[in-house]
Amino acid sequence: MTDKVISVGLMGLGTVGRGVYRILKDNSAGIEQKVGARVEIKKILVREPAKNRGIDLREDMLTANVGDIVENPEIDLVVEVMGGINPAFEYSMMALKKGKSLVTANKDMIALHGKELFEAADENNADVLFEASVAGGIPIIRPLKECLAANRIRQVIGIINGTTNYMLTRMTKESLDFEQVLKEAQALGYAEADPSADVEGYDAARKLAILSSIAFNTRVPLNKVFVEGITGITAEDIIYANELNYVIKLLGIAKETDEGIEVRVHPALLPKHHPLASVNDVYNAIFIRGDAVGDVMFYGRGAGEMPTASAVVADVMNAARNLLRNVPGIISCTCFEEKPVKPMGSTSTKYYVRLNVADKPGVLAGIALIFGNNEVSLSSVIQRHTSGHSAEIVLVTHEVLERNFQEALKSIRKLSAVYEITSVIRTEGD
Amino acid sequence: MTDKVISVGLMGLGTVGRGVYRILKDNSAGIEQKVGARVEIKKILVREPAKNRGIDLREDMLTANVGDIVENPEIDLVVEVMGGINPAFEYSMMALKKGKSLVTANKDMIALHGKELFEAADENNADVLFEASVAGGIPIIRPLKECLAANRIRQVIGIINGTTNYMLTRMTKESLDFEQVLKEAQALGYAEADPSADVEGYDAARKLAILSSIAFNTRVPLNKVFVEGITGITAEDIIYANELNYVIKLLGIAKETDEGIEVRVHPALLPKHHPLASVNDVYNAIFIRGDAVGDVMFYGRGAGEMPTASAVVADVMNAARNLLRNVPGIISCTCFEEKPVKPMGSTSTKYYVRLNVADKPGVLAGIALIFGNNEVSLSSVIQRHTSGHSAEIVLVTHEVLERNFQEALKSIRKLSAVYEITSVIRTEGD
Structure with missing residues (x-):
């Protein structure tokens, strides 16, 4: 239908990477119609190109050499789904410095190195898009940056960690204790062998740093986010909370006040009538209060291969459209203020x-x-x-x-x- | 900070128009930062310019002559918040034909004349944006067009009429009958003297025609939407539904099936565990199932001065950015398929x-x-x-x-x- 092609370099072929590959293949016709060009993966960076992955890949597609992507003049757009800081950040910067737009699902990298990435993107006329870094498939970054842009955001409250929400839901419904549901969550693959990133609240803190930076137009450093996990929550507390008409949830809370912004992750008693109170199991939701829109909430799956890939590919499509019209960075970093974080x-x-x-x-x-x-x-x-x-x-x-x-x-x-x-x-x- | 200005012509100064005026004034600094230009209302079309409106307006701003807006070379962008088909559609077409981008909150006009508006926009290098036409302040049009664009959408189920949701909530909580809550809703200003557009489901049908057209990339004509209202629902039905573990809601339902798409508005028994079941009072919510993202839901106020104006101004900001970068229509009409509606x-x-x-x-x-x-x-x-x-x-x-x-x-x-x-x-x- 069109002879235009946007060529993608995919860095990482783990769970999310495979999802991205699958969507770009399975939904290619619709994607081409919506973008106005074919979107094709040209190269995929993996550690071991020879490994059998059980998916149908052209032999010359896999490479262990990052230069084949970031130095490749044929590649317009790089998708980083390796995770972690090293070498994801180094490779992402290499791509941006070559003028390639970047789509990433990497919350650690955005929370810690967002500033450097955006500066490199601005200098090189490229996009940095990161919808998938917070709450998986739930549209939240773009709605905050665009759909709610007319508002002064007053507060953002999120259930942004699926593992702990699953655990607290089980503790609530079955009156189980923390240690019991942790073992269950590990057996189901919802929690990792070392569960601290989830249960201590660090994962939620990274997502909250990103969300609050966008909501309040100021860069919120990760080390300013107060963090307390759910390891101290017992079945008894949940029973008392119920008696008092509350549920217990691990919340990411960000509020703008006259004395600065509050950013904190901790378990909290939430009234049963609150829209977030009925968000259960591995589902995530983000509740936002704006001065004009009032209260809105976004709900869905905060993790998983296909939901996360859904957000990554949506960003790829937007970045592709921007490349075709030569307007990468049309919506860039929105941290144009400097607001203190309240102690x-x-x-x-x-x-x-x-x-x-x-x-x-x-x-x-x-x-x-x-x-x-x-x-x-x-x-x-x-x-x-x-x-x-x-x-x-x-x-x-x-x-x-x-x-x-x-x-x-x-x-x-x-x-x-x-x-x-x-x-x-x-x-x-x- | 910048000397760039995007000049807006506002057509209509009713509830939503005043909200738009207020947001553009009260949040002007943040809006300027995010857009990269000042966004200023130059002219406002009203029936009686001399009438005292109790808001602080420059005298030369008001006009009763549409030519002062659509023929005005200084105006870049027209906001239509008059409502109804005539003369809103005629005026909107005049603006588009002069190459001005159009932002509208008018569900009737989009549902009936979307095709003509988009064609005029494409021919004249302009945007038509209409986030506020469905579900007021809740971001849903842009999320569907962009954030969920990688998905094949399987179903859209919405509580998209606040009046009937308020009425059904009251009937459920207080075991009241339809006629009683209708009077109450009228007294509170939630229902009109002639409530048929709401209670017969016509309002929801217009919004569903718009949503399903975007979700399935095919133009769904309003007259193909099956419509049944809530006038037959009684307190007894609600009590039986409760016994069977359901609530009764007026739903807009759109599904893609192998034999065509289903589009229907009718009251329905919804299981209590469904995310839409706890959406009460005047709140709206839209539940979407995509092949990659799974289930997502968007929740908030579906009407009202400031929520609706929040969506209108967000569109104004996007249209303004597109004008500044000379890419109006970068995301245009997405009805590129022709799918039959199932009988x-x-x-x-x-x-x-x-x-x-x-x-x-x-x-x-x-x-x-x-x-x-x-x-x-x-x-x-x-x-x-x-x-x-x-x-x-x-x-x-x-x-x-x-x-x-x-x-x-x-x-x-x-x-x-x-x-x-x-x-x-x-x-x-x-």
């Missing part, structure tokens, strides 16, 4: 606290007094006798300053009648 | 049927026999004695061909023991 101590949230205390008169009064002295007021209290001489107290505070709350906790911990502060979890979305 | 009789759904029958032996057997003779098999049956000599039967069928089901109903209606077929509602999303 965690200055943020305000409501807190859920569970304590194991001596079952005798005056204990609750003593705890309440310390909270009061630190300007922490309480909105609900559940006290239950447990066994022997101990009782369990569950408190929910009103919105309080983080640093006041932490001061109060320090003093409470010193009370002899307080055996243990079992859980401390923030709430969100009330 | 309604050939579609397959599960059905919920409620009947009032004589309370005597053999009635259910007679009904079941007729269904069986028409290849309609049943998945669940509830029978209850009501009062006197009558009983109520509620049936849910397996998936059956529409024409077989309707044949069966005809025969059942003739049974002397069947006093009334009280309700017939399709189900979706099982």
Whole structure:
């Protein structure tokens, strides 16, 4: 239909790379119609070109030499789906410096080296597109950069890690404990042998750094994101939360306030009526509040071969169109402001606290007094006798300053009648 | 920061027009940064320029003469927010023929005259953008055209009329009847004095014609959309649905099948676990299934001054960027295929049927026999004695061909023991 061709160099042929290959092959006719040119993979960078991959590839397509892609004048556009920082970042920069547009699914690389990539792209008249780096197949980067561009974004709250959302869903539905569901998630391939990137919140933090940078038009460095994982969440907390009309989710939270922006990843009690509360299993969702649009939410699969490849190929199609019309970079980096990140101590949230205390008169009064002295007021209290001489107290505070709350906790911990502060979890979305 | 200006002619200063004016004024700095030029409204077309509108406008800005906008060489881009077909369509065509890009929120005009508008735009190197025409502030047109472009879309299911969703939510939560909530919705301004466009499903049909045209890359004429409203839904049906683990929603449903595409608007029983089932009140949501991305959903406010204006201004910003880089129409009409619309009789759904029958032996057997003779098999049956000599039967069928089901109903209606077929509602999303 057209004799125009956009030639793609694919770096990496793992799960996502195979998905990209499959979509470009299976949906080639529609893609050609929408782009106005055929989109063809010319070269694929792999470690071992001789390995049998069980997919139908032209023999001369595979190479172990990055120069065959980044130095190849026939290649217009490079897709980086190797993952990790080294050598993905080095190779991506080589491609951009040769004026090739870059599509990447690499959240680590964008979160850590976004600035260098965008600068190289601008200098060399190229695109850097990275829809797949956050929330897999869910359209979120482009909607933020374009569809919601008329808004001042007030907050972004996301369930952006499928592994932990699966685990928390299982813990909630089956009253299972963390260790049990972790083993289950590992057996199913949802969690890795070393699960720390997921369960400690680091994966979500990288995605939140990217999302908040775009939402607030300021570069949010990864090391400014407060991170707390879900390893401390127990089945008991989930049961109490349910009783208080909440669910527990691992959230990425970014808010713009007068004193700077808040960016934090932590488990939180979320009211059951919140749109994010019914996002279960491996699904992801991102809830956005803008000054004009109000509340919107984007929901879907945040990972997996084909969903992630769907986002990568959409970016390839956009980059291809931009190349055909000679407008790469028509929408470039949007971090044109410099906003400070608010220190965690200055943020305000409501807190859920569970304590194991001596079952005798005056204990609750003593705890309440310390909270009061630190300007922490309480909105609900559940006290239950447990066994022997101990009782369990569950408190929910009103919105309080983080640093006041932490001061109060320090003093409470010193009370002899307080055996243990079992859980401390923030709430969100009330 | 820049001396470039994109000049806008605004046609219409009703609810949405005022919202557009406000956003372009209040968020001008961010908009300028993102576009790379100031975006300024030069002229506003109104019926009575002398009328006091309570907003701060330069005196020479208002005009009653469309020529001041469409013939004005200073104006680059026209925003049509008058609504209706006449004279909005005529004026929009005049603007396009003068090479001005067009942004519109007008679902009626796009659903009926999309083809002429796109052809005029292509001939005159202009953009036609219409994000606000479907689901107000929710990004859906651009995500479908760009972010999900690598997919073959299998189905689109939307709650795309806020008025009826509000009404059904109230009926569900308070067990109220249709007439009661209609009065309430009218009092709140959610429903119009003549509510037929909403409650009969016509508004949703226009939006579905637009969505399905984009999703399946084929122009779906409005008159091919099957439409059935919610006027027959009663509180009893909602209670039975709840018992069967469903909610009742007015859905716009578009599916691609081997025998053509299905496009239909009707109330439907939706399983409670479906992501659309928890979309309540005036909120809209669109659920999309693609061959690569799997299931995604977009949620937010489908109407209102500021949400709709958010979508309009986003389109203005995109059109402005395209003008600055001289690439209007870089993403144009995507209806490059011609797919037949499947006749309604050939579609397959599960059905919920409620009947009032004589309370005597053999009635259910007679009904079941007729269904069986028409290849309609049943998945669940509830029978209850009501009062006197009558009983109520509620049936849910397996998936059956529409024409077989309707044949069966005809025969059942003739049974002397069947006093009334009280309700017939399709189900979706099982």
